[in-house]
Amino acid sequence: MTSPRFWLIVPAAGIGQRMQAERPKQYLRINNRFILDLTLSRLLDSGLFAGCMVPLNSADHWWPDTEASTDDRIQTCTGGAERADSVLSALHALEEQVAAGDWVLVHDAARPCVYPADLENLVSTLVDHPVGGLLAAPVADTLKKAETGPIPEVLGTVDRSQLWRALTPQMFRYQMLVEALEKALGEKQAVTDESSAMEFSGNMPVLVEGRSDNIKITVPADLDLAGFILSRF
Structure with missing residues (x-):
């Protein structure tokens, strides 16, 4: 039996x-490089992957200006309206190249601060697992439950002892992930990440602790923070 490959x-x-x-946040710059280029290079420089698929918006006109657009390890396809649609589109685009038991790692484009040792730990921890899992960080802050409204009022404090922040990459077997996403989307379930689709299918992922500074760039202040984190690697 051949060993599974990683995509x-x-x-x-x-x-x-x-x-x-x-412009979309993946095409903003940190140290004069697109965030998307930073993210892709950090992952692909690991030498782990047999190939990479990047789903793009149908109206995207920034991709040709990226370093990644000339990288022969990277393929592109048309993404969808939501993250889950884009991931499923990429899985379908890879169909002729992958085996059912190959591993697929999905990573956020706007998460350039992934640490190489965390990637290595994720893979080594999950490589023989039947389902897979994801990088995650235990919640450190005190959490408050609040009423909705223009000025939220605290309803109580949430027990954080079993709470984790989901990070990426998230790593699952190709065929299982395809089936999980198709089932969840077909039944109109909320799919905020690949793990949530796997959970809905009854296949419970493993949490592999990763660095909490593997941040997702979401608001303008995150750009400076990500630049600082990257300068420390």
Whole structure:
């Protein structure tokens, strides 16, 4: 039996509304490089992956200006309206190249601060697992439950002892992930990440602790923070 191969999917079809920028956040720059280029290079430089698929927005006109567009390890396809649609589109685009038991790692385009040792730990921990799992960080802050309204009022404090923040990459077997996403989307379930689709299918992922500074760039202040984190690697 041949060993499973590893494939990378980095969905990049989002428009990043909360950044209030003139372009999607994956095409903003840190140290004069696109965030998307930083993210892809950090992962692909590991030498782990047999290939990479990047789902793009159908109206994307920034991709040709990236370093990644000339990287023969990277393929592109058309993404969808939501993250789950884009990931499923990428999985279908890879169909002729992958085996059912190959591993697929999905990583956020706007998460350039992934630490190489965390990637190595994720893979070594999960490589023989029947389902897979994801990088995650235990919640450190005190959490408050609040009423909705213009000025939220505290309803109580939430027990954080069993709570984790989901990070990426998230790593699952190719065929299981395809079936989980198709089932969840077909039944109109909320799919905020690949793990949630796997959970809905009854296949419970493993949490592999990763660095809490593996941040997702979401609002303008995150750009400076990500630049600082990257300068420390």
